[in-house]
Amino acid sequence: MTNFTRITSSILALLFFLVLSCEARVPRRSSIGFVRTNGAHFVLKGSPFLFNGFNSYWLMRVAADPSERHKVSEVFQEASAARLTLCRTWAFSDGGDAALQISPGVYDEFVFQGLDFVISEARKYGIRLILSLVNNYNDFGGRPQYAQWARNAGVRINSEDDFYTHPVLKDYYKNHVRKVVTRFNTITGMTYKDDPTIMAWELINEPRCKSDYSGKIVNGWVQEMASFVKSIDKKHLLEIGMEGFYGDSMPEKKQFNPGYQVGTDFISSHLIKEIDFATIHAYTDQWLSGQNDDAQMAFMQRWITSHWQDSSIVLKKPLVLAEFGKSSKDPGYNLNARDTFMSSVYRNVYSYAKYGGTMGGSLVWQLAARGMENIDDGYSIILAQNPSTAGIISGQSHAMTTLAHLLNNGPHVQSYTSLNHGHRPLDVGYHPPGTKAFP
Secondary structure (H helix, E strand, C coil): CCHHHHHHHHHHHHHHHHHHHHHCCCCCCCCCCCEEEECCEEEECCEECCEEEEECCCHHHHHCCHHHHHHHHHHHHHHHHCCCCEEEEECCCECCCCCCEEECCEECHHHHHHHHHHHHHHHHCCCEEEEECCECCCCCCHHHHHHHHHHHCCCCCCCHHHHHCCHHHHHHHHHHHHHHHCCECCCCCCEHHHCCCEEEEECCECCCCCCCCCCHHHHHHHHHHHHHHHHHCCCCEEECCCCCCCCCCCHHHHHHCCCCCCCCCHHHHHCCCCCCCEEEEECHHHHCCCCCHHHHHHHHHHHHHHHHHHHHHHHCCCEEEEEECCCCCCCCCCHHHHHHHHHHHHHHHHHHHHCCCCEEEEEEECECCCCCHHHCCCCCECHHHCHHHHHHHHHHHHHHHHHHHHHHCCCCCCCHHHCCCCCCCCCCCCCCCCCCCCC
C-alpha cells in the first residue's frame, strides 16, 4: 500500500467516524418495499438496488441475552455509518447450548425474541437481512444435529447426507422453515414473511454432500425446499447459500473449482425457477493455502469472473459474493495485505456491477462488536478499531450507492452482452476504495 493510499485511507476513516458520531444519534430507517429481481438485476421500488454488506452470524445468539444486546446495536450502528445496507446472519441454532430449536419443533422463546430484536434493530438502522435457515456443518447444530435427532427417535440414518433425502429429516427442516417464516415479531408487531427488512431467505449455509459429488442429490433437495418456501412466502427473495462449486451439468467449468468438488452444482441448482439469485463464497487463504497473495488474488478474479459470466448468460439472475475475507491467523498476515485484498475484491465487484448490473454486491465476513474476541475466527473486523479497513468498506458502499444512482438515471454504460466475454472489465470509471474520488 502506497503512502498516498495510506493518507487517503486515513482521511476516509476519519470521515467514517465523524459520520458514525452523527448517525449514532439519528438512525436511518429501512425504505418501505421489498427487494425484487428483474431479470439479472435487483430492484427496489423499480430502481436498481446495489449494495455493500457484511456477515455477522452471531447476532441472534448474542441478542438472546438482553444484557448483551448493545453489541448488536453497536454493529448495526457502525455498519449504518459505513453505509452498509445488507447483513447476512443465522436464523438457526439447533440443539446444544443456547439453542433456538431445542429439539425438533421445540423452540426457546427467549432466543426467538433475540431474533426479533435483530430484525427490529436492522430496520431501525436501514439495513436489510438475509436469514439463513440451517447449517451444513455441526456449528450451531446443522445437518449433523438433524441426523442425530432422527437417530434419537429410532430412525435408521446412514449418514448426515440423509438430511437431503430422508423424509423424517426433510420434515424436521420444513417445520423449522415454517416456524421461522411465519414467526410474529414481538417487537415490530409484524410477521417475518410480511417484513421487507428481510431481503431474502437462505436455504442452507454452504451445502455439501460427500455421497454424491455430481450435485444431483443436493439439487433435488433444493428444488423441493425452494418450492416449499415459496408456497408459504411469495414476497421474499430466496437463495440457496452455495459456495459456487461447479458440478456435472457443465463439466468444462470444473476447471474453475479450487482443485476439488463438494457435491453441489452451481449451474443446475441456480437454474431452479424458485431460486431468485445466485451466491458464491470465496476463501482463497483456505482453498489455496500456501500460495502467495498474487496467486490467491488471481484465483479470486477467475472465480468471480466465471460466475458473473454464468449468471449473466446462463442463469440470467443476479449474483452476490456472499462471503469473502482474509484471516489474521494466516502466516505472514498483515493489515496492509488484508486491505489490499479487500480493495481488489471490491474493485471486481464494482466493475461487474457496472457492466450489466448482474453483480448485486458483496458481503464481507465478518463484522463484530468490541469485546467479542471469543468469536474471532481470524476474519472478524471491528470497524471502530480498524480505521483503514473501515475507510475501504465505507468507500465501497459509496461507490455502489453512486453506481445504483447512475444506472437509475440511464448512464451510457455498455451492457455485458456487448463485451468481449474473454475480457475482464476492470478499471472502467473506478478507483479502489481509499485512493481517490469515485466516479
